Amino acid sequence: xxxxxxxxxxxxxxxxxxxxxxxxxxxxxxxxxxxxxxxxxxxxxxxxxxxxxxxxxxxxxxxxxxxxxxxxxxxxxxxxxxxxxxxxxxxxxxxxxxxxxxxxxxxxxxxxxxxxxxxxxxxxxxxxxxxxxxxxxxxxxxxxxxxxxxxxxxxxxxxxxxxxxxxxxxxxxxxxxxxxxxxxxxxxxxxxxxxxxxxxxxxxxxxxxxxxxxxxxxxxxxxxxxxxxxxxxxxxxxxxxxxxxxxxxxxxxxxxxxxxxxxxxxxxxxxxxxxxxxxxxxxxxxxxxxxxxxxxxxxxxxxxxxxxxxxxxxxxxxxxxxxxxxxxxxxxxxxxxxxxxxxxxxxxxxxxxxxxxxxxxxxxxxxxxxxxxxxxxxxxxxxxxxxxxxxxxxxxxxxxxxxxxxxxxxx
Numbered sequence: 001x002x003x004x005x006x007x008x009x010x011x012x013x014x015x016x017x018x019x020x021x022x023x024x025x026x027x028x029x030x031x032x033x034x035x036x037x038x039x040x041x042x043x044x045x046x047x048x049x050x051x052x053x054x055x056x057x058x059x060x061x062x063x064x065x066x067x068x069x070x071x072x073x074x075x076x077x078x079x080x081x082x083x084x085x086x087x088x089x090x091x092x093x094x095x096x097x098x099x100x101x102x103x104x105x106x107x108x109x110x111x112x113x114x115x116x117x118x119x120x121x122x123x124x125x126x127x128x129x130x131x132x133x134x135x136x137x138x139x140x141x142x143x144x145x146x147x148x149x150x151x152x153x154x155x156x157x158x159x160x161x162x163x164x165x166x167x168x169x170x171x172x173x174x175x176x177x178x179x180x181x182x183x184x185x186x187x188x189x190x191x192x193x194x195x196x197x198x199x200x201x202x203x204x205x206x207x208x209x210x211x212x213x214x215x216x217x218x219x220x221x222x223x224x225x226x227x228x229x230x231x232x233x234x235x236x237x238x239x240x241x242x243x244x245x246x247x248x249x250x251x252x253x254x255x256x257x258x259x260x261x262x263x264x265x266x267x268x269x270x271x272x273x274x275x276x277x278x279x280x281x282x283x284x285x286x287x288x289x290x291x292x293x294x295x296x297x298x299x300x301x302x303x304x305x306x307x308x309x310x311x312x313x314x315x316x317x318x319x320x321x322x323x324x325x326x327x328x329x330x331x332x333x334x335x336x337x338x339x340x341x342x343x344x345x346x347x348x349x350x351x352x353x354x355x356x357x358x359x360x361x362x363x364x365x366x367x368x369x370x371x372x373x374x375x376x377x378x379x380x381x382x383x384x385x386x387x388x389x390x391x392x393x394x395x396x397x398x399x400x401x402x403x404x405x406x407x408x409x410x411x
Contacts, residue, residue, distance in 0.1 A: 009260060010228040012200040014142050017086035017110045019056050021203060022228035022260035026291050029281045030057035030230075030263045032090070034274060037074070038066035044077045046274060051085040052327050053275035054282055054293050057261070059088040059113060062095070068102040075108040086110030088144070092118040092151075096131035106139050111203075113144045116188040117151040125155065129188065133195045144203040145188045148234055149213070152177070153184045178217050181206045186225060202227050203261070207234035211249040222258045231259040238267040243280050250284055279323070294326045295339040298353055298360070302345055305365040311345035314363065314390050318343055321394060333405035341397065342375075351375070359400050361393050376400060 013023030021028050031050045035042045037060050047058050062068050075087060089109040091098070096119075099106045112132065120128035136143045147153070157180040164170045171179075185204045192202055204227045208214040214233055222229065233249050236242035246264045253259050262284070264277040282293040299315035300306070318341060329336050342357035344350030346365025354360025354375040361384070363372045372384045374396055384392050 009222050009258060010200070010226055014200055014203055014228045014260075016057060016088070016142055017084070019086055019110075021230075023200075025260070027254070027259060027285055028056050028261035029054060029278060029285070029293075030059065030088070030261055031055040031274070031278050031281075032059040032263065032265075033061070034268070036067075037061050038064065038070045040070050040073050040077065043070070043074050044081075047074070047078060047085065047087070048081065048083055049275055050278055051083050053278040053323075054326070055085065055275075055278045057088055057110070058085050059090050059263075062089040062091055062098060062105065062109075063093075065098065065101065068098040068105040071102070072104040072108040088113055091115075091132070093120075095119070096128045096135075099132065099135040106135050106141070109141060111142045111144060112136055113146050114188075115146050115148060115151055116156075116184050117147065117153040122155075125153075126191070129191065130195055133192045133197050136192075136201070137196045142201040142203065143192060143197060144205060144230055145185055145192065146205040146207065146230070147181050147185045147188075149177070149181060149208045150234070152180055156180050156184045156187070174213070178213060178220070181208070181217055182221050182224065185221065189225070189227060199227065203230050204228070205230035205232065207232055207265075209233065209235040211245055214249045215252055218253050218258050219256070222256075228260040229258060230261045230263070232263040232265055234265055236265045236267070238269065242266040246280065247284055251288060254284075254288060254290060292337040294337055295322045295341055295358075297322065298340060298342040298344075298357055300345050300349060300353070305348065305367075306345035307366045311343055311363040314361075314393070315343035317390060318394065318397065322397075329401065332407050333401055334407075336401055336405045339401070339405075355379075358404075359397060361389075363389070 010022035013020035013025050019028060033043055033046045035046050037043050043060060050058050062071060087109055088111045090113045092115055114132050119125060119132065160176050160180050160183065164176050185206050189202050189204055193199055206217045206221055208217060231250050231253055233246045236246045250262060262281050264280045266277045268274055268276065285291040286293055286296060297315055297319040302312060340357040342353045342360030344353050344362045347368055350362030354362045355378045358377060360375045361372050364370050370385055372389050373380050374382050374384060374393065
């Protein structure tokens with residue numbers, strides 16, 4: 001596994017509740033609800049689902065008085081259910097008013113997210129930004145200064161465009177806009193520090209919707225500051241497009257040592273599971289060797305030797321089972337999240353991959369003998385056959401975990 005310390009931009013961690021971001025801490029996974037925050041029951045349920053999936057921070061929209069009034073009730077209900085995940089308040093336009101009117105909301109949140117482009121217009125911008133920072137200082141809350149390409153501070157952009165127009169060799173508009181995103185974030189962070197917020201209470205993000213633009217902006221941003229950095233491709237999109245685009249951009253940055261916390265901004269299918277964004281974030285980090293969250297299932301893609309879909313269904317069932325059990329296992333078995341399970345479909349690579357995994361099964365391909373050898377730590381321990389291979393293999397996986405991973409004191 002790669003050294004997490006290579007992937008920290010800040011020297012001192014930012015603390016959000018009990019979660020540490022940067023400064024040598026593991027890269028943190030976060031997510032965001034899409035419920036109406038004023039609907040306490042639905043928001044609590046979704047936060048619970050996201051936390052169970054492994055989200056270490058959950059952001060909620062605080063856009064109205066009803067939403068602000070609901071935040072402390074949401075926090076209380078989560079605490080009753082022993083769900084300690086910190087809540088991040090996502091503020092735009094009216095955050096200064098909501099925090100002033102609802103002090104219980106200001107206190108219940110673990111962190112505030114402020115967008116410099118939406119905190120206020122004209123002369124009100126600096127005043128309203130200062131009010132937000134003053135509340136952060138008063139309640140001892142960290143702040144994410146989150147600049148978005150789609151809601152860029154127009155005053156900063158206009159200033160840089162004017163400066164660019166006076167140059168003998170003006171830069172391209174796209175370059176000026178990238179510079180404006182970075183400048184907005186850094187100037188806002190400097191203003192927050194001048195108002196009394198400690199540097200180790202600040203996280204910065206500069207989100208773009210284009211892969212190459214995001215990479216370029218964060219590379220420059222990381223070279224110009226030592227604040228903790230939040231990574232994410234904003235408006236990533238739906239399905240495979242959103243997953244691929246997010247992975248393509250974040251993987252490059254993470255490999256270069258840039259980034260302290262991530263979110264995958266997927267557009268869910270209608271009625272889709274919001275926890276997918278958590279799973280994708282975890283899998284990016286785990287497949288890169290940066291963190292481990294759940295046992296990984298290795299499975300072959302299938303070919304003409306595997307005309308049956310049996311191994312595919314078994315691989316899917318095992319992966320779903322492992323992820324479903326992880327909230328329980330996380331507190332019982334030390335190191336189980338680093339386990340590899342192989343579910344292979346024929347004799348070509350099946351035995352080899354199964355031997356290399358902690359535990360693996362090589363199912364028979366088309367025309368092969370209808371038996372399935374199981375390997376544990378490189379040694380064949382049993383051969384399964386008949387109509388109950390799936391159930392028997394799942395039981396073997398359970399026994400392997402119980403016998404190979406020491407139970408913690410929490411059990």
